[in-house]
Amino acid sequence: xxxxGDTVYISSHSVSEKxxxxxxxxxxxxxxxxxxxxEDLHLYMLISLSKDVDYxxxxxxxxxxxxxxxxxxKPFREIYYKNRKYILLSYDLTxxxxxxxxxxDLNIEYWGGEPLNIDYISLLSTYTLYDSGRxxxxxxxxxxxxxxxxNSRHVIRYEKNMSGKIQFITVLAPLESxxxxxxxxxxxxxxxxxxxxxxxxxxxxxxxxxxxxSVLMPLYIIREKIFxxxxxxxxxxxxxxxxxxxxxxxxxxxxxxxxxxxxxxxxINRGRNISIARSKEFSDKIVLTxxxxxxxxDDPKTTIRVVWDWLGHKYYVSKDLxxxx
Numbered sequence: 001x002x003x004x005g006d007t008v009y010i011s012s013h014s015v016s017e018k019x020x021x022x023x024x025x026x027x028x029x030x031x032x033x034x035x036x037x038x039e040d041l042h043l044y045m046l047i048s049l050s051k052d053v054d055y056x057x058x059x060x061x062x063x064x065x066x067x068x069x070x071x072x073x074k075p076f077r078e079i080y081y082k083n084r085k086y087i088l089l090s091y092d093l094t095x096x097x098x099x100x101x102x103x104x105d106l107n108i109e110y111w112g113g114e115p116l117n118i119d120y121i122s123l124l125s126t127y128t129l130y131d132s133g134r135x136x137x138x139x140x141x142x143x144x145x146x147x148x149x150x151n152s153r154h155v156i157r158y159e160k161n162m163s164g165k166i167q168f169i170t171v172l173a174p175l176e177s178x179x180x181x182x183x184x185x186x187x188x189x190x191x192x193x194x195x196x197x198x199x200x201x202x203x204x205x206x207x208x209x210x211x212x213x214s215v216l217m218p219l220y221i222i223r224e225k226i227f228x229x230x231x232x233x234x235x236x237x238x239x240x241x242x243x244x245x246x247x248x249x250x251x252x253x254x255x256x257x258x259x260x261x262x263x264x265x266x267x268i269n270r271g272r273n274i275s276i277a278r279s280k281e282f283s284d285k286i287v288l289t290x291x292x293x294x295x296x297x298d299d300p301k302t303t304i305r306v307v308w309d310w311l312g313h314k315y316y317v318s319k320d321l322x323x324x325x
Contacts, residue, residue, distance in 0.1 A: 005039035005126030020115035033261035049116035058112030179213030260308035
C-alpha cells in the first residue's frame with residue numbers, strides 16, 4: 001500500500017501488556033515540528049492469544065483522544081505459530097486525522113473470557129516536507145504478518161520506479177528466545193519486539209535470513225529518500241572575551257536539503273553544561289555566552305556542541321576549545 005508524503009514517523013509502545021476485562025491507556029505522538037504537514041495517519045496493534053480463542057466474540061472499545069475509532073477498523077490479519085494466534089489490527093485514521101494532537105491518548109477496553117497480550121502498538125504518520133515535484137509513490141507499507149522460521153530466507157524487492165537511496169523499516173518479534181536475523185549484511189539479535197531501521201539499502205532489494213530461532217514480522221516500510229536529511233557542521237568558532245565572560249559565535253552550515261526546526265548549542269566543561277543557547281529556526285549563526293566563573297581553572301578545555309532533532313532522534317556535532325580563565 002502506497003502512502004502519501006515523503007517522511008515517516010513512528011510512535012510506538014513495544015512492551016507486551018496483558019489485558020482481560022479491563023482497560024489500558026497509552027500515549028502516542030506525532031512529529032511535533034511538522035504537525036501542520038501531516039498526510040496519512042494509521043494505527044496498528046499486534047495482539048496475541050491462545051489459538052482456540054475467537055477474537056470476534058470478544059468486546060472491544062478503542063478510543064483516540066476520546067473519539068471511538070473502532071468503526072475504522074480494516075479487516076484484521078491473523079497468523080498462527082504453535083499454540084498461539086497473532087492478530088494485526090489496522091486502523092486508517094487519515095479521514096479523522098484532525099482529532100490527532102501532538103500527544104495522543106489511546107484507550108483500549110477489552111472484555112472477553114480469555115486474557116490476551118497487546119504486544120505492539122504504533123501510530124504511523126507521514127508528512128510532506130520536501131517539494132521534489134515527483135508527487136507520491138515514495139513510501140510503501142506492507143502490513144501482512146509473516147512468520148519467518150529458522151534457516152529460511154526472504155527477499156523483498158522494490159517497485160521499479162524507485163531510484164534513490166532506500167530506507168527499510170520493519171518490526172520484528174521473537175517467537176523463540178535468542179532469535180538472530182540477518183538483513184543483507186548485518187546480523188541482529190532479537191531479544192524483544194523491536195523496530196529495525198536499515199539505511200541506504202541497495203536497489204537490488206532486501207534479503208532477510210533467519211539464522212537462529214523464529215520471528216514474526218507484522219509489517220515493514222520501504223521509503224525512497226528523495227532528499228538529504230539535516231546534516232549540520234560547525235564551520236567556524238569566533239571567540240570574543242570580556243573581563244567576566246566569553247562570547248562564542250558559532251557559524252553553522254547545513255549540508256542537507258532540509259533544515260531542522262530547532263537547534264541547541266551547549267558549552268560543556270568537565271561534563272557540566274555551563275551555557276545553553278537555543279534557536280527556534282535554523283540559523284547559520286548561534287551566539288553562546290559563557291560566564292568565566294563556570295570554567296574550571298585546572299581543566300579549561302570546553303566542548304561546544306550543536307544538537308538538533310530529526311524524527312525523534314538527537315544528532316550533534318562538537319568542537320573543543322581551551323578557554324583560559
